[in-house]
Amino acid sequence: MRMHRRRALAWITVVALLGGCGSAGNSPAADPRDGLRQQADGALTRYDQAVRAAGGAPFVPVGELTRQLGDWEPANGSYKEALSAGRVEAASTLPGAPTSAGTIVWADGNRRDVPLISADRALAQLRAAGTGDCSGCTPLKLTGARLTTMTVPTTRGPATAPAWEYTLAGTAVRLARVAVDLSAIVRVTPPPWDAEHPHEGLAIESATTTTARSELTVTFTGVPGPGSKPCGADYSAEAVESDLAVVVIVIEYRHAKDEACGDIGAERSATLTLSRPLGERAVLEVTQGRPVQLTITG
Incomplete structure (x- = not known):
């Protein structure tokens, strides 16, 4: 049975419009996040299948065994x-x-x-x-x-x-x-690599939440500086949810397009609000649908 899914979007700071939003005529432009949402839906489907294959077991280790x-x-x-x-x-x-x-x-x-x-x-x-x-x-x-x-x-x-x-x-x-x-053990199989349609998005590395609240903070590697400075960026996040997991999509707002910048990364974070507290659901990154480590603070 297909799990009911909901999307929750939480903005942190918006300092620039997403690129590529203009279009000729009056036709509405495609939302550049639609492809990421499709990836997230696929990740949720694979995760749901993996949980059923493990007999509904909630033991989902992260990293090496x-x-x-x-x-x-x-x-x-x-x-x-x-x-x-x-x-x-x-x-x-x-x-x-x-x-x-x-x-x-x-x-x-x-x-x-x-x-x-x-x-x-x-x-x-x-x-x-x-x-x-x-x-x-x-x-x-x-x-x-x-x-x-x-x-x-x-x-x-x-x-x-x-x-x-x-x-x-x-x-x-x-x-x-x-x-x-x-x-x-729940084991997630990543989607096959497709050179013509590579997996997009920023992969989160960890997540933090509490038992009672719906806020989820995720960490990932982004550019070091804020979007107000050259080569900087601000970030927001949204979640595609099912009854068993949530997939986090990180959205980047660059200072400007086509800037000549270095490739040094830094740990960045974003906070979003889920439709309900996370509970026993897993948090997945969007590129391959792999589970990430969770910290519960209280």
Whole structure:
């Protein structure tokens, strides 16, 4: 069933009209945000599908599911490249999947029981997540594993999740990998790349809200200065909403068109008002529809 969607627009400062609004004759100009709204609708559809595929599970981790515990010793400089490439092997038999479910606990006290996987399956996922070419690296050797917990950023704030912690040969560094079965994790698939119709917009990087209010503040990389200065810009934001998520569109108002400016970016923010408090909904960026980390301040 298609989720009902609403749009809420909150202006921060408007110092210039959006470019390209003029047109010949009396025909109304197309709103340059329409393409971004279509992208947002697509992102909401993919997210809704991902949630249903996970059985309605609200566990949506943000970022990597593997964590390095400790720093590499000077003599083990090559270990970093090996880990990044997923060159990790078990040197001994690893524990199997626990017979009982694990529990994810959020900072607000909400809990959810989830199925767990074996240390071998978690290791396979760790290897599959590797990137880069390190064919000449000596693989890291896992010497053991124990079931523990780790703090994971999620779309509902930080959560404590079951994790496998691995010991390694030749180093005090340990590795941790979320032990939750992928069937209980919401995984968003970005849209395919299309060179003729590239994904547009500014991708937000994080979001902050409160439990009771509808204001949402997002951060992103923009130009350093305000729109009142050369090469500067002001920003506003709007949200396309569903019952499960909101996609934030950032709108930029440049000081002037065609200015010769550097490419240095700076952290900027914008605040918008949703149609209702965020609740357990996820916040997604508009370019690929990926969830971003959420902070709940009270």
